[in-house]
Amino acid sequence: MSSTHGTTKTAGAVVGPSAPERSGPTGDSPQVRAVRRRVQELLPAKTVITDHARLRTYECDGLAHYRVTPALAVLADSVDDVATTVRICAEERVPFVARGSGTGLSGGALPRADGVLIVMSRMRAIREVSAEDQRAVVEPGVINLDVTKAAAAHGYYYAPDPSSQQICSIGGNVAENSGGAHCLKYGFTSNHVTGAEFVAPDGSVVELGGRALDAPGYDLLGTVIGSEGTLGIATAVTVRLTRTPEHVVTVLAGFPSTDDAGAATSAIIGAGIVPAAIEMMDALAIEAAEAAVHCNYPEGAGAVLVVELDGPEVEVRQEFDQVERLCRDNGAFAFRVANDDVERALIWRGRKSAFAAVGRISPDYIVQDGVIPRTSLPKVLRAIAELSASSAVRVANVFHAGDGNLHPLVLFDDSEEGQGEAAEEISGKILDLCIEAGGSITGEHGVGMDKSAYMPRMFSDADLDTMQMVRCAFDPNNISNPGKIFPTPRLCGEVPGRHKGEHPLAKSGIAEIF
Amino acid sequence: MTTDALAAAASGQSIDLPTPAFDEYRPPSAALVGDCVHCGFCLPSCPTYVLWGEEMDSPRGRIDLMKQGLEGDPLTDSMVGHFDACLGCMACVTACPSGVQYDRLIETTRAQVERRHQRTRRDKALRGAIFALFPYPRRLRALRGPLRGWQRIGGDRLLRRTGLLERIAPSLAAMERLAPRLGKAERLPERTAAIGTRRATVGMLTGCVQREFFPAVNAATVRVLAAEGCDVVVPAKQGCCGALSVHNGREPEALRFARALIDSFENAGVEWVVVNAAGCGSTMKEYAELLRDDPAYAVRAVAFATKVRDVSEILVELGPVATRHPLPITAAYHDACHLAHAQGVRAQPRALLNGIPGLQLREIADPAICCGSAGIYNVLFPEPARELGDRKAANVLATGAELLVTANPGCLMQVAASVERAGETIALAHTVEVLDASIQGRPVASLTGGGTSS
Numbered sequence A: 001m002s003s004t005h006g007t008t009k010t011a012g013a014v015v016g017p018s019a020p021e022r023s024g025p026t027g028d029s030p031q032v033r034a035v036r037r038r039v040q041e042l043l044p045a046k047t048v049i050t051d052h053a054r055l056r057t058y059e060c061d062g063l064a065h066y067r068v069t070p071a072l073a074v075l076a077d078s079v080d081d082v083a084t085t086v087r088i089c090a091e092e093r094v095p096f097v098a099r100g101s102g103t104g105l106s107g108g109a110l111p112r113a114d115g116v117l118i119v120m121s122r123m124r125a126i127r128e129v130s131a132e133d134q135r136a137v138v139e140p141g142v143i144n145l146d147v148t149k150a151a152a153a154h155g156y157y158y159a160p161d162p163s164s165q166q167i168c169s170i171g172g173n174v175a176e177n178s179g180g181a182h183c184l185k186y187g188f189t190s191n192h193v194t195g196a197e198f199v200a201p202d203g204s205v206v207e208l209g210g211r212a213l214d215a216p217g218y219d220l221l222g223t224v225i226g227s228e229g230t231l232g233i234a235t236a237v238t239v240r241l242t243r244t245p246e247h248v249v250t251v252l253a254g255f256p257s258t259d260d261a262g263a264a265t266s267a268i269i270g271a272g273i274v275p276a277a278i279e280m281m282d283a284l285a286i287e288a289a290e291a292a293v294h295c296n297y298p299e300g301a302g303a304v305l306v307v308e309l310d311g312p313e314v315e316v317r318q319e320f321d322q323v324e325r326l327c328r329d330n331g332a333f334a335f336r337v338a339n340d341d342v343e344r345a346l347i348w349r350g351r352k353s354a355f356a357a358v359g360r361i362s363p364d365y366i367v368q369d370g371v372i373p374r375t376s377l378p379k380v381l382r383a384i385a386e387l388s389a390s391s392a393v394r395v396a397n398v399f400h401a402g403d404g405n406l407h408p409l410v411l412f413d414d415s416e417e418g419q420g421e422a423a424e425e426i427s428g429k430i431l432d433l434c435i436e437a438g439g440s441i442t443g444e445h446g447v448g449m450d451k452s453a454y455m456p457r458m459f460s461d462a463d464l465d466t467m468q469m470v471r472c473a474f475d476p477n478n479i480s481n482p483g484k485i486f487p488t489p490r491l492c493g494e495v496p497g498r499h500k501g502e503h504p505l506a507k508s509g510i511a512e513i514f
Numbered sequence B: 001m002t003t004d005a006l007a008a009a010a011s012g013q014s015i016d017l018p019t020p021a022f023d024e025y026r027p028p029s030a031a032l033v034g035d036c037v038h039c040g041f042c043l044p045s046c047p048t049y050v051l052w053g054e055e056m057d058s059p060r061g062r063i064d065l066m067k068q069g070l071e072g073d074p075l076t077d078s079m080v081g082h083f084d085a086c087l088g089c090m091a092c093v094t095a096c097p098s099g100v101q102y103d104r105l106i107e108t109t110r111a112q113v114e115r116r117h118q119r120t121r122r123d124k125a126l127r128g129a130i131f132a133l134f135p136y137p138r139r140l141r142a143l144r145g146p147l148r149g150w151q152r153i154g155g156d157r158l159l160r161r162t163g164l165l166e167r168i169a170p171s172l173a174a175m176e177r178l179a180p181r182l183g184k185a186e187r188l189p190e191r192t193a194a195i196g197t198r199r200a201t202v203g204m205l206t207g208c209v210q211r212e213f214f215p216a217v218n219a220a221t222v223r224v225l226a227a228e229g230c231d232v233v234v235p236a237k238q239g240c241c242g243a244l245s246v247h248n249g250r251e252p253e254a255l256r257f258a259r260a261l262i263d264s265f266e267n268a269g270v271e272w273v274v275v276n277a278a279g280c281g282s283t284m285k286e287y288a289e290l291l292r293d294d295p296a297y298a299v300r301a302v303a304f305a306t307k308v309r310d311v312s313e314i315l316v317e318l319g320p321v322a323t324r325h326p327l328p329i330t331a332a333y334h335d336a337c338h339l340a341h342a343q344g345v346r347a348q349p350r351a352l353l354n355g356i357p358g359l360q361l362r363e364i365a366d367p368a369i370c371c372g373s374a375g376i377y378n379v380l381f382p383e384p385a386r387e388l389g390d391r392k393a394a395n396v397l398a399t400g401a402e403l404l405v406t407a408n409p410g411c412l413m414q415v416a417a418s419v420e421r422a423g424e425t426i427a428l429a430h431t432v433e434v435l436d437a438s439i440q441g442r443p444v445a446s447l448t449g450g451g452t453s454s
């Protein structure tokens, strides 16, 4: 069983240096050899991984479909390790890819056979927790949930909570601008990071932003957040801590169908309530979660909503009454309330384990990620159901209903002839539905390797060129996680016509002059 | 093709395709390997990942290594090193939302490693010494007079030369320190009658380390079971359950132990086989799988395995009848991996402890992370074991509890040694010892004063 977003046919099939492949001769170019020799000279032996079996455990991230063995891996212990490695890569023109916990779902941390994988998972010190300032300074390998654990004693927590929060790293969150169930009220990673220590693609160490919410000058930090490792590597992150709410109520409501649950969602938000979270799961997703964690959701539900309200107690109580009424008005036949952390954890467990749990009901599946305007929810869900019915490919739906961020899970069995292709086709068509509805091809999992081929469906050439110019400003040599995000690799600062001969990469069709 | 083969090709040598890591006899199942969706959810509860933060020493990475082996990559020293470093704590099994059976995977992998991998002489000698000693109650007993014991193993020149003594010694020393005053271990009667109405007839495993170093735990188990209405049968001729051998890939030895144990209990006329050591219980519950290819034992193993219960399970299943007397004490309960992760037994010991009037139960932070004892792991890998022990000790001490309760002799010794290193003390007891004190109406001091306290 594997979870994938798509295969080379529907997405990410970028020819050239970024194409996924097993480590081959490119892993042994003179430049790569030089990098290997130089980092081995400068860094401790335990930091530099060259053993083939070990390197292969870094072949993929949470999108196990794409696998590339890196030429070399550096398990950094400090900003110096990172800066040294990046500087050497820059001097030798060898690409590097940052990796956090490797939970990414778009192949963002997919290594390069001709490059260095710089792994941040050992840099996991929480340098400072300052409750008075509502700030914490953490190394990039720190696990998201550990920030909350460290802040909890002071009455604070770290708000962005991807379902993978128990293992994904802050560095990965920054790179992906990750969101989570509670982003509806609290915003994404970008709303909770105020500064970063950053190794630019030439190996220099710079400070971006600071402790203040909005540093003067260009918002370079804002540029870097969500850049998927293509602009450099974060080596320390200053995050904003949020006061633990005075009161939290979590409810689980069972509905006959996703239409009813969707209508309830719209009604709740239409009533001016901003819940901390509104999450929806359909019948198939519920079945998977039940199989995995026995979350005991209402029997026979065609959809469930998890609604969480937080804030001052009086306010929460008032909103709670409204939410209950609106759910029942829209057909909720079961309404369960969690009053303490244990009950709350039980409700959330089903939702947070949903992706991985789908493995219980299907040998293989694709985790899709798309965004639509919330009001289009019933329409798009129906269209997905029709796609599924007409193709006999099952689709389970889990999503951040409040944000209109869909996570359709397309189920298939790769051992059955043709099923993989059919699943990919549906998966791609779902993205088309999102674009048609005025949404986007990714809500929070990023473009990475997997969706770069979809970028032109959303953006014009001019849009993509503009993005490339930003990239070139940071990384003129195109060595920082190249081949991700953009469908076609470009060479920076080279204007067509100035050269006598064609650039060899352009000539071979690998890159376009930009 | 591997890079080695490529290099060989480049240098003009003939290419010997490397021998694939696994052979046909019970390789790790490709289907089970395929169940892993690479989500990484198991990483934070894996003790080696917690220590080192690297992929190849995480469950996900080890499954990747198995996958490489199944794809035909050779069983390299580096691969074996990462399999060896796994504590077999099964925290990853609990953590995995996809239901990946890592327990099965590592067990089959280890058996292949033991059969196919050439270990260094030193490593072989150390493992040999351990397995010549720990699973044999009588040999352990011979070591109970410490100096006499040291001299005896010390007499083995190989042991000395390879520094094995220093490796095994700390564990034995810890056992020795924790074990109650030397003296004759009480012999348990072969049959103890239920007090009051008989509710069940149970057999009891006496274990190896438990029997020799913590005989009080076995005695308490018999008393508690009897008090709760069980006839307790203790077959005299019982040996090791094979847990250590199974967990270290020594399959033939494990099979021998398992068959013998089934023989000992088969005709004892018992409804349940009760175990008070977590590691033994988890292995005995898996005898069916272990002996599935043995025509003479396959069916009998199934029957045996279904009867196996941890002592806390059976006590909760039966429900209390004996009166609990108050024990005003704060106690921290430590989940032994082979009870919590391997058997899913978490609620029962807590329920039993909570049923004692006056006892205040405290939870230990990061309960899912192994204390580093892990069978013989602390002998094979003293450094990481020690680091994990220190982390656990810090979390235990932070509870401020007076008494540490757990259900495995290995954990007791490991945590005790770490607490001592931290310059602190805490009283230690097995869950049944606490219950026994309460049922017998003994004072708190009987737990905090003498007995197994450090």
Ligand SMILES: Cc1cc2nc3c(=O)[nH]c(=O)nc-3n(C[C@H](O)[C@H](O)[C@H](O)COP(=O)(O)OP(=O)(O)OC[C@H]3O[C@@H](n4cnc5c(N)ncnc54)[C@H](O)[C@@H]3O)c2cc1C
Binding pocket: A061, A062, A097, A098, A099, A100, A101, A102, A103, A104, A105, A107, A108, A109, A120, A140, A161, A162, A163, A164, A167, A168, A169, A170, A171, A172, A173, A174, A175, A176, A177, A178, A179, A180, A181, A228, A229, A230, A232, A233, A234, A235, A355, A356, A444, A445, A448, A481, B038, B039, B040
């Ligand atoms: C079961 C499951 C559920 C998930 N749920 C959510 C969810 O609810 N919301 C959500 O947003 N995501 C979710 N994800 C996706 C994923 O967890 C996030 O994208 C997460 O932020 C990735 O973090 P990571 O540490 O694993 O990064 P990796 O996967 O290692 O890397 C991700 C990207 O970040 C880059 N990167 C990593 N560290 C750094 C650094 N220090 N500096 C610069 N670049 C860096 C990498 O190059 C790569 O491009 C889920 C994933 C799984 C498997």
Ligand code: SF4
Binding pocket: B045, B046, B047, B048, B049, B058, B059, B062, B085, B086, B087, B088, B089, B090, B091, B092, B093, B102
């Ligand atoms: S059994 Fe324990 S040590 Fe081994 S991989 Fe699983 S969690 Fe890690």
Ligand code: SF4
Binding pocket: A356, B035, B036, B037, B038, B039, B040, B041, B042, B043, B059, B060, B063, B092, B095, B096, B097, B098, B099, B100
């Ligand atoms: S939690 Fe399970 S599926 Fe996820 S990486 Fe670990 S073993 Fe694989």
